[in-house]
Amino acid sequence: MTQPQRSRWMRNFHPSPTARIRLVCFPHAGGSASYYFPLSSALTPEFDVFGVQYPGRQDRYSEPFVETIDELADQAHAALSALPDSPLAFFGHSMGAVLAFEVARRCETLSGRQVVTVFASGSRAPSRYGDERNAKSDTDLVGVMRELGGTDPRVLENPELLATFLPAFRNDYRALQAYHRGTDIGISAPIVVMTATDDPKTSETDARAWHEHTSGGGEVHTFTGGHFYLEKQPQRVIEVVSATLRSVG
DSSP: OOOGGGOSSEEOSSOOTTOSOEEEEEOOTTOOGGGGHHHHHHHTTTSEEEEEOOTTSGGGTTSOOOOSHHHHHHHHHHHGGGSOSSOEEEEEETHHHHHHHHHHHHIIIIIOOOEEEEEEESOOOGGGOSOOOOOOSHHHHHHHHHHHOOSOHHHHHOHHHHHHHHHHHHHHHHHHHTOOOOTTOOBSSOEEEEEETTOTTOOHHHHHGGGGGBSSOOOEEEEOSSTTHHHHSHHHHHHHHHHHHHTOO
């Protein structure tokens, strides 16, 4: 299967058109669709995996950033029309978890598309956002990137390389600073929480609070390896995602 309608938003690295479920993956702040290439490779051909490509990065570098979570979710939801009408599951890491939740809400209330489960990885629950540290300067933002890990230290020390990564992170971090949802806002799809016990930005309590935003329940899986534990324990991540998707739909 080729990329539907040559979508600017969806990257299907390993097409599996006959798969029963399509897994749509939302990147972290400053991230891009290619972050999910290894996960796509591992889950193919059993599942058809798509990475969401936000404006302003990689092959969409010349496009303006989307400055709020709501607008980004609106546009990502609209882009789902390019995908075949079959059951969807969402995986989001960090900021991507928030977007996966918001797009799932739009699926349930606006388009009626079936979302069988949402994986919320490396993220506090929506009700636990709204108190982000006010990172005003680029130096502050680089400090946040160092704390989170996931960025090659050589990039952080090289002004030219940093200039290519920092604008997207700046935009996304500010979007998260302005984001908050009360526990009265939720979805019916199950939420599978995946969190590292040593994540400097997300406590286990704040991660478990995701279940205050769903009537569908869901499991909690804990890891070690910091905020980007996915890179430290890829096989276990694959096992959790695969087992969950096999059990639904």
